[in-house]
Structure formats: structure tokens, C-alpha cells
Amino acid sequence: MKELENELYECKILVERALDKFLPDENLYPSEIFKAMRYSVFAGGKRLRPILVMKSAELFGLEKEKVLPTACGIEMIHTYSLIHDDLPCMDNDDFRRGKPTCHKMFGEAIALLAGDALLTHAFYVIAKNKDVEGIKENAVLDVIAKISKASGPLGMVSGQVVDILSEGVNIDEKTLYFMDVKKTAELIKVSLWAGARLAGADEKDLIKIETYGEKIGIMFQIIDDILDTNGDEKIIGKPVGSDIKNDKNTFVKMFGIEQSKLLANKLAKEAKEVLVEFKNKEFFMMLIDYLLNRSH
């Protein structure tokens, strides 16, 4: 596990350095928007999605540094979704990763615009991946199409919609899965797909890495639901029990903690099976247990 943690740390440093490079300077005019964008992007976070882009590229033979623009673009999309999700008309959360949420720091209008700005700027940065040597133009276009689909109304946004509309309503298992696949797994899946596609992986491998992404994506959400119930407030950086407060539909609400843990374990096992035929899969194998046993 030490080996994995070192690798995650090394990638995280690369991502954060690149994010700093790809985000506009906060002294530009009007500085409020650039400050708000940077505040939320650098408020912490595991950088899981950009690391998946990089490691997936590496798995298929491309140096991980070559996909940094796409990796950073996906992290910007993830950050925008958190800023908008925290707004008063959505989950109305005051804290995120132990810090005041964007709208608590900058006001609702600037937070709304900072989310819009990060989402838009993400596509600028991803499109610029074309300028990296060895990256094919048609791969970048496929990646843009796939990322916009995964994060748009047919992807992540539809999960947010179901999440909001089903507050206080009892939903069935199928709806819970739909919501979590869209809200969480889609962006994790497309991170893996994008790295592989830029590295020139074939259709068969693209499907496999996506299947792995779906398994760990839902597993990731189940663990999130569990941590929101019994996690350590100081470690997860936001009040425990916010799902209950908002009367959210979660795996814990539907199945209870023990059953949810079993489900997460089952997904972990399935994710490992997907990897069987891959070479150099150690990172992705270890990552499953790391995400399964995480405390934040």
C-alpha cells in the first residue's frame, strides 16, 4: 500500500502543478472570478479523476505527462460540479473539504460564475492536448465528445437532477443505481477511457477499462454514503449526516451500512476480475482496495 500511496502522491503533485499552469492568473481583471476558480480547485481533494487519466494512459504505453491537459480539464469539470452542487438552490452546503464552500467565500453570483468558468475553461484546456507531441487530433476530438457526453445532460447532470428531485421521496433500487452511475461513475469511467484513447488503446480494451471504471465508480459512491453516516468529520472535511439532513437517497438509506459494505466488496471483486488480462495492472489492482478502505 505504501507503493500505491507514493505513486498517488507523485501524480497528485504533477496534477496540481499543471492545474496551476492551466488556470488563468488570479491577478488578471476581474480578479474575483480567477480567485474563486482557484480557491475551489486548490481547496484540496484526492485528484482521483486526473490520476486515473494519467495512469490509464500509462497502462496503454503513453507517458502520463502527455495527458495532463485532459487530466486537468476533467478535474476542473469535477470542481465545477461541486461548486454548483453546494449552492443554496441545490444542497446548500457551507463546508467542503474542511473549508467554506465557494458561495460562502465569494457570494452566490461569483460562485455560480466560477462554476460556469471552470466548466468552459476545461474544454479549452482539453482541446490544447492536441499540441502535445504524439497526440492525435482525432483522439482529442473523441475525448472531447465523450467527456461532454459523460458530464452533460445524458451523463452527470442527469444524476444531479434525479438526486435533487428524489430528495424526501422513496425511490427504487434501479433509480438509485441510475443516479449514482450518472452522478459519480460516469466521470470516473470517462477519465479512464480518455487516458486509454489518447494512448491509442483498441476498442476491446476501451470497453474493459470503462467496465472497471463503472465498478469502482459505484463502489466509490457507496463508500461516500457510508462515510457520510459514520465517517470522521475532521477527516472528511464536512459535517457527517448531511445526506440525512437533506433526506437524500443513498445506499445506506436503502440497504443499511452492513449490506452497503457487502455491495462495495462485491464491486471490488468484480473490478479485479475485469483486470485479469491486463499486464502492468498492479496500480489499478491496489487502487481498488485503497478506495474500498478509505476514510475520506
Added chain:
Amino acid sequence: MKELENELYECKILVERALDKFLPDENLYPSEIFKAMRYSVFAGGKRLRPILVMKSAELFGLEKEKVLPTACGIEMIHTYSLIHDDLPCMDNDDFRRGKPTCHKMFGEAIALLAGDALLTHAFYVIAKNKDVEGIKENAVLDVIAKISKASGPLGMVSGQVVDILSEGVNIDEKTLYFMDVKKTAELIKVSLWAGARLAGADEKDLIKIETYGEKIGIMFQIIDDILDTNGDEKIIGKPVGSDIKNDKNTFVKMFGIEQSKLLANKLAKEAKEVLVEFKNKEFFMMLIDYLLNRSH
């Protein structure tokens, strides 16, 4: 003028048919988001920006139908900006184009997400322009980079930020121009640029068509400011005087109506001069006077 109006009408029909094709079906699940997206996209509008993409492509020798994905993507970006701009934390407007605004119809959360969805889906649709015969992949990538820059934190969003932060504050002429160039002219400029780039226009012509866009873009905003003061409520579709209500900085507030009209006329003249060397420029010549004399 009759000839111009026929041409605008013909393009508008093409754009609206294509928008219907490129937007997800509203019977998909969860239907609320697709209904909200379509409600705002089909709430009316001149379709000026997509028409500029098409006519600019045509000016440089490409059939206008070939750039419909990019044209529709830009209209989706324009619509997202209106939905978010109308939200309570922004301008808090109840009517747009004679109809209740998106959040009045669907609630704030769904309106926020419908804006996010349109912005994200726009890049999906624009990326798909690569599948049109005769369109080059590197041109589509340049167009995506340019559109995301023009509508992101270095473009349109920065204009919105200045607009919001300068409510009730006296700003100088330079700041007013910055705000209106970013808020309005950037998307008009990039519409013209995108059509020309997809048609293979050279660097010199790309700069010229952008300069034309900047002139008519600011002119367009000045006329907007004038109509908000003395327009016909029934024709413009929203209450006259909303700028005064929100204590907005406008050309009318800074220069008065007569001086603003003179400024608009000066920009119209300059826009015509930019066109001098172009062939087949009739549409773009007539468009200037049409936009200058518009009543909505």
C-alpha cells in the same frame, strides 16, 4: 431589406430544425432536464449567432449546412448564459422573450442544471462537426479552443462578473467597453470566426471578420441598452427599464440616448469599412443596418 429578412428567415428555420435534432428528446429520463433545456432554447430568439456562423462559412466558400453543429452549439452556449443570467442570484428576471424565465417555470435547481447541461452539450455537438464531410479535424479543434476561450473566464464570463460587481457603482468608459466587449461581442466575434475557420479562411481574413464582429457586437449591445430604456415592452418581451431597476451600467446611463445612438452609428460605419475588400459581402452589409435599426 426584404431580401435580408428572407435570408435570415431561411437560416433561422435551418437552425431550429438542427437544434431540435441535436437536443436530446424530452421524453428521456429524467425528462425535467430535457424539458427545461428545450423550453429555453425554443423560447424564441433571433438566432443571430448561429446565423453568423453559417453566413461566415458561406462567405468563405463553404455550404452553410456544413457548420450547423457548431452553429447550434454556440446557440446553446448563448441560451445557457441567459438562463444563468436570469437566476435570482444574478439579475433575478421573471420574463425573457415574453415568457417566464427558466427558473420561474422549472425552479432554480433545474434551471441551474439546464444551463450547465446546455453548456456541456454544446461542446458535444460542436465536436461532432468533425463527422461532416469536408470538415478538417484541426479546424474543429481550433474552433473548440476559440469558443471555450471566448465564452469562458477570459471571455463572456468575465463580462458577466464585471456586470454583476459594478451594479450600483459608477464605472469609467474603459470598464464599460471591457464589460460589453466580453459580455456580448466575444460570442458574436467567435461565431463569425468559427464559420470562417471551418471554411478554411486564411489568417488575414480571420482577423478581418473578427474585427467586423467586434464592431457589430458592441453596436448590438448599445442598441440593447437603448431598447431597454425606450423600447416597446410587447416587442422586446421583457419589462422596459430593468437595467435602471438593477442599477446597471449601460451606454445610455453613461452617455444618454442621443450620444449612444451616435456611437452606434459610428460603429456601423466602421463595420462597413472592414468589409470593403470582401466579395459577396451584401448580407453582412445589410445586416449592419438591420441590427442598427432593430426594434427588438
